[in-house]
Amino acid sequence: MNDFTANEAAHHQDSLIGNSETSCAPIDSRVNRRTFLAGMGLGGAVLALSPLHLRSSVERGAEELLLCIGSFGTADAGTLHLLQIQRGKTRVLYTQPSERPSAIVRHPFRSLLYVANDVSLYQHQPRGTVETFGLDQATGTLELVGRQPLSLSATRPRSLAISPDGRSLLVAAFGGGAYNVLKIDESGLPSAPSVILKQVGQGEHPTEQASAHPSHVLFHPRTGIAIAADYGAERLDILASDCGEFGAGNMKVAARIPCVAGSGPSKIAIHQDGELFVVAHVLRPALTAFRLAPEMRLIPVGHASLNDAPTAICFSSERNIVFAAQTRGTRQAMLTAWTIDPQKGMLQRISEIALPAGDVASMHPTGSTLWLASERGMIAVELDPHTGTPRKTYRVSSIPDIRSMALV
Amino acid sequence: MTVVVNRNDPRFDTLKRGHNARFPSSDADAPDRILLCSSPKEIAQALRKVVAAGLRPTVRSGGHCYEDFVSNNPHGAMLDLSLYNTVDRDGENGPYRVAPGAVLGDVYLALYKRYDLTLPAGSCFMVGAGGHISGGGYGFLSRLYGLTSDWITAVDILTVDGKGNVIERRVDKDHDPDLFRACRGAGGGNFGIITSFRFDRLPPAPREVAQANLIFDWATMTEDRFTQVLTSYGDYWEGRGKDRDTWGLFTLMDITPAKRGHFGIYIQYCQPDGTAKDLSVLEEFLNRFAPFQPMLLQAHGSLVSRHGPSIAGRNIQKGQESLNNVRDIAVRPALDVTIGGGGSGAPTRGKYKSAYMKRSFTPAEASTIYRFYNSDQITAQNSVISIDSYGGAINRPGLAHQTAIAQRSSIMKLQWQCYWPDASGDQVHLEQLDKFYTDLYTGSHVDPHHQGTPWGERYEGCYMNYPDSDMLRYAYWPELYYGRDGLYAFLQQVKRKYDPNNVFHSSMSVQE
Numbered sequence: 060m061n062d063f064t065a066n067e068a069a070h071h072q073d074s075l076i077g078n079s080e081t082s083c084a085p086i087d088s089r090v091n092r093r094t095f096l097a098g099m100g101l102g103g104a105v106l107a108l109s110p111l112h113l114r115s116s117v118e119r120g121a122e123e124l125l126l127c128i129g130s131f132g133t134a135d136a137g138t139l140h141l142l143q144i145q146r147g148k149t150r151v152l153y154t155q156p157s158e159r160p161s162a163i164v165r166h167p168f169r170s171l172l173y174v175a176n177d178v179s180l181y182q183h184q185p186r187g188t189v190e191t192f193g194l195d196q197a198t199g200t201l202e203l204v205g206r207q208p209l210s211l212s213a214t215r216p217r218s219l220a221i222s223p224d225g226r227s228l229l230v231a232a233f234g235g236g237a238y239n240v241l242k243i244d245e246s247g248l249p250s251a252p253s254v255i256l257k258q259v260g261q262g263e264h265p266t267e268q269a270s271a272h273p274s275h276v277l278f279h280p281r282t283g284i285a286i287a288a289d290y291g292a293e294r295l296d297i298l299a300s301d302c303g304e305f306g307a308g309n310m311k312v313a314a315r316i317p318c319v320a321g322s323g324p325s326k327i328a329i330h331q332d333g334e335l336f337v338v339a340h341v342l343r344p345a346l347t348a349f350r351l352a353p354e355m356r357l358i359p360v361g362h363a364s365l366n367d368a369p370t371a372i373c374f375s376s377e378r379n380i381v382f383a384a385q386t387r388g389t390r391q392a393m394l395t396a397w398t399i400d401p402q403k404g405m406l407q408r409i410s411e412i413a414l415p416a417g418d419v420a421s422m423h424p425t426g427s428t429l430w431l432a433s434e435r436g437m438i439a440v441e442l443d444p445h446t447g448t449p450r451k452t453y454r455v456s457s458i459p460d461i462r463s464m465a466l467v
Numbered sequence: 468m469t470v471v472v473n474r475n476d477p478r479f480d481t482l483k484r485g486h487n488a489r490f491p492s493s494d495a496d497a498p499d500r501i502l503l504c505s506s507p508k509e510i511a512q513a514l515r516k517v518v519a520a521g522l523r524p525t526v527r528s529g530g531h532c533y534e535d536f537v538s539n540n541p542h543g544a545m546l547d548l549s550l551y552n553t554v555d556r557d558g559e560n561g562p563y564r565v566a567p568g569a570v571l572g573d574v575y576l577a578l579y580k581r582y583d584l585t586l587p588a589g590s591c592f593m594v595g596a597g598g599h600i601s602g603g604g605y606g607f608l609s610r611l612y613g614l615t616s617d618w619i620t621a622v623d624i625l626t627v628d629g630k631g632n633v634i635e636r637r638v639d640k641d642h643d644p645d646l647f648r649a650c651r652g653a654g655g656g657n658f659g660i661i662t663s664f665r666f667d668r669l670p671p672a673p674r675e676v677a678q679a680n681l682i683f684d685w686a687t688m689t690e691d692r693f694t695q696v697l698t699s700y701g702d703y704w705e706g707r708g709k710d711r712d713t714w715g716l717f718t719l720m721d722i723t724p725a726k727r728g729h730f731g732i733y734i735q736y737c738q739p740d741g742t743a744k745d746l747s748v749l750e751e752f753l754n755r756f757a758p759f760q761p762m763l764l765q766a767h768g769s770l771v772s773r774h775g776p777s778i779a780g781r782n783i784q785k786g787q788e789s790l791n792n793v794r795d796i797a798v799r800p801a802l803d804v805t806i807g808g809g810g811s812g813a814p815t816r817g818k819y820k821s822a823y824m825k826r827s828f829t830p831a832e833a834s835t836i837y838r839f840y841n842s843d844q845i846t847a848q849n850s851v852i853s854i855d856s857y858g859g860a861i862n863r864p865g866l867a868h869q870t871a872i873a874q875r876s877s878i879m880k881l882q883w884q885c886y887w888p889d890a891s892g893d894q895v896h897l898e899q900l901d902k903f904y905t906d907l908y909t910g911s912h913v914d915p916h917h918q919g920t921p922w923g924e925r926y927e928g929c930y931m932n933y934p935d936s937d938m939l940r941y942a943y944w945p946e947l948y949y950g951r952d953g954l955y956a957f958l959q960q961v962k963r964k965y966d967p968n969n970v971f972h973s974s975m976s977v978q979e
Contacts, residue, residue: 183939184974210541211523212972236968238521251495255542256521259968261629270629270968270979308542312521 124425125152127172127194127201128432128456129160129463135178139163139192140458141201141467142437149437149455152199157190162219163465164228170194171247172201172465173228175216181208187216187232189241191248194467205248210255213237220276220285227306229276229285229298236260236271236291238298242306254310260292263321264342268293275326281333284313284355288324288338293317295324295338297355314355319343326369331376335360335404339369339383346372346383346397348404360404363397371431373422378447381406382429384419392416392433394440396448410448414438421464432464469513470503470550482547483538485530488814489893490538498525498540505550507635507662511625514660515633517544518970525973526660528567529595533819534934536656536973546660548597554578562620562665567597575805578669585672585805587612592806600664601655602932603872605880607717607735607804610859612670616651616870617861620667624650626659627970639665649961652872653949654931657958657977658965673741673801677749680764681732681756685725685841692759694833699755700732701827704856704878713748714859715739722852725841731764732756735804743798765797818885818897820904821933822921823857823877829912829925839903845892846899850885871958873950874927882933901937920947934975944975 124144131137137160141153161177174190181188191205209216215234221243222229228241228249238256241249262268272291276298279286285298285305298305299313318324323342330336338347346369348361367385370392374381381397392414397406416433423430429440429449437456440449472478474497483497484490491497502517504510517524523543525536530549532538537545552568554577563582565574572592578584587608589599604615612618621639624646628634636659638647649658683696700720707713719733736749753763839847858878867875885900887893905919914923920941922928928947929938938944949955955977962969962977969979 183936185972185978211974212969252541255523257518257523257968257970258521259518259627259629259631259970261967269963 124430125196125199125467126430126437127163127165127465127467128437128458128461129157129163129174130458130460131159131177131462132460135159137176137462139172139174139201140456141194141199142456143199144439144455151456151458153201155192155201155203157192157203158188160190160463161215161217163463164219164221165194165465165467166221166243166247167223167225169225169247170196171204172467173219173221173249174463175219175230176206177215177217177233177462179214179234181206184208185212185214185235186210187214187230187234189216189219189228189230189249196467207241207249207251209235209239210237210252212257213239213252213255218273218275218287220278222278222305223280224304226304229278229305229310231273231276231287233272233274233290236273238273238276238287238296238310240305240308240310242308250306253306253308256298256310256312258289258292258296260289260294262291262293262323262342264323267291267323267342268321274324277327277329277336279329279333279351280331282351286327286329286336288327290323290325290341293320293322293324295327295349295357297357299355314357316349316357318347319345326372328372328374328381330374330379330399330401335399335401337361337372337374337381337399337406339372341368341370344368344385346381346406348381348399348406350404361399361406363406363408365395367393371419371422373424373429375424375429375442375447380409380447382422382424382449384414384416384422384431384433386418392419394419394429394431394449394452409446412440412449412452414440414452415454420462423464423466425466430464430466432461434460437461437464469505469509472501472503474499483545484814485527485532485538486814487531487533487538488816489818489890490532490535492535492539496535496539496541498538498543498545501545501547503547503550507551507623507625510546510548510551510660510662511633511635513544513546514625514627517546518627518631518633520544523972524660524970526567526597526656526971527595528597528655529570529593529599531591531594532598532655532934533817534936534973534975536934536975548660548662549595551662554581556582557665562667563669565596565600565664565666567595567661567663569596570594571596571599572806575802579672579802579805582669583672584669585801586615586618586669588615590805596664597661598655599932601650601653601661603652603870603930604932605857605861608670608673609861610714610717610856611737611739613860613863613866614652614870614872616872617866618666618669619651619664621665622647622650622661623663623665624659624661626965627968629967631968637665643965645957645961646965648869649871649958651870652931653958653977654934654975656971656973658961659971671741673737675741675743675798676735676737676801676804677743677746677796677798678736678804679734679749679753679796681734681753682729682762682764683731683756683759684762685728685730687760688725688837690834690837693837694828694830696756696759697828697833697836698830699759700854701824701879703752703755704858705827707751708856708878709858711859712739713752716748716752716856718752718856720854722836722840722854724848724850726848730840731761737801741801746796749796763796815886815888816890816893816896817887818883818900818935819933820883820900820935820937821930822881822908823874823927823930824879824881824921824925825876825927826878826925831910831912832907835903835907844899845887846885846896846903849887849896850883850900853882853884855880855882867950867952867954871949871954873952873954874930877927880930882930904937917941917943922947931975936974939974945978948975 159177162175212235213232218231239252240254258271274290295316297314322340326339344365417435431438548568945955
């Protein structure tokens, strides 16, 4: 080895795992922490991002709601349905083929929907895909405008999250055990993955957790980080970017938080103020509340064991209530409501109600109604206006095998 | 110390390329960094860091992968093992060891000079041992001695366990025997990184070989006559070529475009005792072709490179003899033949396909080949089919279940090679070659459920060291490469056990 090579090698040795090329300027890691603290309101300027941005953009008045739901059975075929719910009546405005639509998110300020396709092969290559649909709100139609493959082996994506600035789409590939970040271009279309993070890990269950399975990702509403649950590797991952823009190509796993062995963390819900979030564990049914502390530490603050596996959770932040849809045997489900102490994070069960739903894949609260996407149709749960607890359920659509939902 | 070549390194643009200039497909598809490792320790350290960083590792030994499995690795890391290239013994009397970065020419030289031994490996000097041996590895001595992977008695390999730890293993028939079997032919980039191939014994290096070329004039070739040449060739391997006394005979028929004026057969022979004193087997083979009045071309040196465009247009200018001068066949030191091929030429864009044949050619196959190479298609002008003799010691009973090479009944192996200079030619060459191949395996001679692919009574699928991503369009593509006798299911079990997170993957790696 000549001197040049030796010097170069020495120079590069420490940076072996670092990013060699990023399109944002490298920034001292302390900036990352500062950004984080700012978002938490603990120093510097608070980022000007509204956690209610999405909701305010999709509500069309108290009596009208537009939902996009994705359904598929065991075959590859699937369908997106655009539903209008108005004065208690549901109308299917439009249907559109979509291959196994497992997750849907709406761009924060464009009329675009991104749909994860829970597939293992695309054009004969082992990879999943993300479809982009244009939403014409005037005519109530959807148009497929693009389909972007994920990285090789990033199969069966089941969760999408779009950054609050609308520039980055974060994908959790459940099957292939990987995170992909797709930069969203000027036209709103996702580009080829600019970040590919292959995950390794396994849990206690010999088959369910034989490898890493990132199952859910969410952007934190204020700090610029993202939080992910890995069902297979049995942990929570905190994902961060030095320059704050995930799509710029330097997202990393900033912290990992192990979960209880064999618990199977599957879904996450974040309180709108960003300090508390709740994780649903499927294999050893439970809810766990965490407080997000400075320096990306997650402090477990509340825990509740469950008899039945929680398949979907959501926050009603205004009331500090967590809802959990739980599977109870074959094709039976229930909805439980939990208060969460905003200071301590303790969880206390306050009510439950049977659901005519089967497995619930997704839930969204809007005002006094909770919308549930289930394998037995769309369910609306009327909430008590005073207590916020479930009062009454009614089926608003009998479309079967709903796996994903977004308010549009 | 591992040398790290990042994108801003002046060496990056050169080192990112493999021999197939199609890859990386674009600058963005190249890995972000290339890690040049010189020892097993460095390889293990590099792999640990790559896995911990969430990067996809691809592994390169000689850089001759036909598809994009190594050079296309966006945002990932390529581990280049070419600087780890020793060939030696473990102690004075221990197993022979070949490091993955050693190129075949150096392997032949070292084994011959140090131990008077050889490997029945490939004919291209610059092909790296790592990929070649992982996928089986065959060459001009394979009919005599079997496949290279048949001789492996242990493998040192780095795997990544479920928690992401890099595990150093020495696997053999008594230690992780399932992984050991998988390492004997399933192909590189599936289960881990092999850092050493170990052989308790190796075959003796032949003293000498006889060489010749038979040259056929396209101008004299009607479709009928061409069919007769092809079937004469195939019939030999289906019949007489199975006899043990012929196992030292290796031939390679190159079908080149008619506009080149000729096509030919390269022939190489040595007796089982490693000499070429009795050439009666060779003469018998040559005489089969006397009715077609080929020219006998003296061979000078080795089998030429099989990884470049020159193969499609070999220059036939001198040394031509009539077939009745077979006494003048050149006999040369076997070592010269082995290592004389030199490099593989400059990287060029290429596409490759393969087929194993259990039977001779049908008239329909011969007709399809004849029409293609007499057409004006640009792909016909830039391509060649190499039809290698196969079988012999490769087909000894029991090997299919000891190794990960399922094809143990074939008598010929075909390789399509097509070369062109720049990206503007990609589409037409890829489409035309694919159509030609598909047409060849469409018809009553192919199993009805496997139309378009070499599978059925007459065929035994494809060779994983000649990977062809076009085959991915067939849901049964693993059958083509691994057969229908449970090998692929076995490899999937090995994959789940030793690489549960699928750290090592490509579009054609063993799927979980």
